[in-house]
Amino acid sequence: MRGVSIIGVGTTPFGVCEGVSLKELACKACLDALKDAGIDKREIQAFYVGNFISGILVGQETIAPLIANGIGLPKDVPATKVEGACCSGGIALRHGYLLVASGAADFVLVAGVEKMTSASTEKNTEGLASAFDQETEGRTGLTFPGFFALIARRHMHQYGTKPEHLGLVSVKNHSNGVSNPRARFRNPVSLDEVMASRIIADPLRLYDCCPISDGAAAAVLCPSDIAASFHPKPVDILSVAQTTGYSATYEMEDPTTLIATVKAAKQAYEMANITPHDVDVAEIHDCFTIAEIVDSEDLGFFPKGRGGFAVEEGQTLLDGKIPINPSGGLISKGHPVGATGLGQIYELVIQLRGEHENQVKGAEIGLAHNLGGTGQLCTVTILRRRA
């Protein structure tokens, strides 16, 4: 397997993109990525798009050839949609990576997209819930706020995590979002405001939850040995791991650990030959504040149970031990489901180019963690800038 690098990234802002269709969002991100890479679209040999529920939300499936045609890719190019709930974007990246690493293709375009805000809240709730096993938990009426609330309660019970720990994740991520022009929410919130916001699923409050959003993001991949001829600051992909977790809560031994993350992190660190302590900046899947805490433990940044306390100690701030979600994360930047995984990659590439609005000084190694559904799927991607 040969080295793979990212030579171009593109994105739309995440948020309410009124009057802009799913196809337009995706095409814009893809064209921006191609332009950033300085590569002609006729050079692209394969196209992947991550998307979760465009069929349910906007009545549009089979979007991979639709987008491929929209940007004018050649007809010889296979265009494939991959779906893995909120992890769809990370899966798209991994498939591009595999094709280039194996030598099956030299130039691959990968994208993620979701168009949510044109559908009703009820339709979004129904669509998101389609990630639950409909034969078991799905039919109980469990929703994703409910699922992560269960985890939060258990985490509090086992480790003494406090509601304020959750709140401080929201304060940090909103603060980071202020200076990110791609973020949906760009207003700071105080801990008092978070703690006074209304309960969504006890103990999770409004500001503990990421917002429904529209958006798209994309990247162009090529072999590492020719990457520098396309972009002056190529970013190398050290590893992308994809794993499977449990489909329902009752199957989990301990719901305060999401096994798919633990296994993906282990694979990704081994493949990249690094430890969690080598990571300089991380974009991780904070669909809810408790998720960021659990993820930060499962990824090995902190011992199990210490994630909330680490937030309180400022260890995840921009100048902390391990800056987490300098983009604002899903909480503030938004969570257009299928786009999120590649949105994380966009943010990290800009970081590793040294050009981020919330630049982590000297960042050399970045980690993206993308989680699907109840932790049924996970990708962990490790990126490195060149010396």
Next chain:
Amino acid sequence: MRGVSIIGVGTTPFGVCEGVSLKELACKACLDALKDAGIDKREIQAFYVGNFISGILVGQETIAPLIANGIGLPKDVPATKVEGACCSGGIALRHGYLLVASGAADFVLVAGVEKMTSASTEKNTEGLASAFDQETEGRTGLTFPGFFALIARRHMHQYGTKPEHLGLVSVKNHSNGVSNPRARFRNPVSLDEVMASRIIADPLRLYDCCPISDGAAAAVLCPSDIAASFHPKPVDILSVAQTTGYSATYEMEDPTTLIATVKAAKQAYEMANITPHDVDVAEIHDCFTIAEIVDSEDLGFFPKGRGGFAVEEGQTLLDGKIPINPSGGLISKGHPVGATGLGQIYELVIQLRGEHENQVKGAEIGLAHNLGGTGQLCTVTILRRRA
């Protein structure tokens, strides 16, 4: 790239599987394929499932980890859903092939599944139509019978194809389905019956259309050099090509040719180093009778415009020049959309093992042609039995 072989196949019958869920259908096909391959599920290193519209029809997305957990695959195994409308199954096979060919994995399980008959006709029509571009043709109300009826009219106009040519495709495929225990329809129909059946979208009649169905199919892939240690009759994959076509009719120069098929066939023949005349048996995408005629021309079995006449001359019968759809095809076997591509592979593997109910004598090379939507996607797979 190393050689890849199929060492196990499994399937459910295609049809109305009342009281059997999507998950159960897929698990059954997968477990049968693993058993047929004589391989332990713990050996599997990656899992792909092709599915089109489970989100819309049964409210269940994120089915890849769900099925992986249902059959007990290890959690280290990535489980990925791929979607490309009616071509989803072929795409799943191709992704398994790529992983094994590149050396990224040794044992891959691929499956396809759709559960349709539990949803209303309206829901099915809405779901199937989600493959159209909703910003252009989708909003005109065009349906798939309508789309293929347009092609049929044009084919008749340009080449003198007669309604009876279409009818004879239906007669042949129903006749083949009689002896296939996996087929939804096992009754013969006469040309008079076809021609007297009610108009669905002029000139297509009821018996020109494939039926909505439930079903699943699966296959186990491994490197060719160790295949014989798992199954006494391994089937080698000579090539799998995946291409992109136009997203809407108005973009096509000539709708009597589906360019994705032409390009996929060219790639697949070149990679396998054969010509169309070397193919002994073919399972091709006859979602409507006119599709089988157009496909048979686009695949190079007959000159453009001669497909209907070839049917009339008996060239596609079991003992004809190129036996097409000995399984009964989508017309008689049924079309559980996401499962169809792997259903074709199941039928061909049984053919190349010499064990099919409608065995083509001496069949050595088989071709599967799986088409998505308005020809937006296509896979062509070429298989060969060992001497």
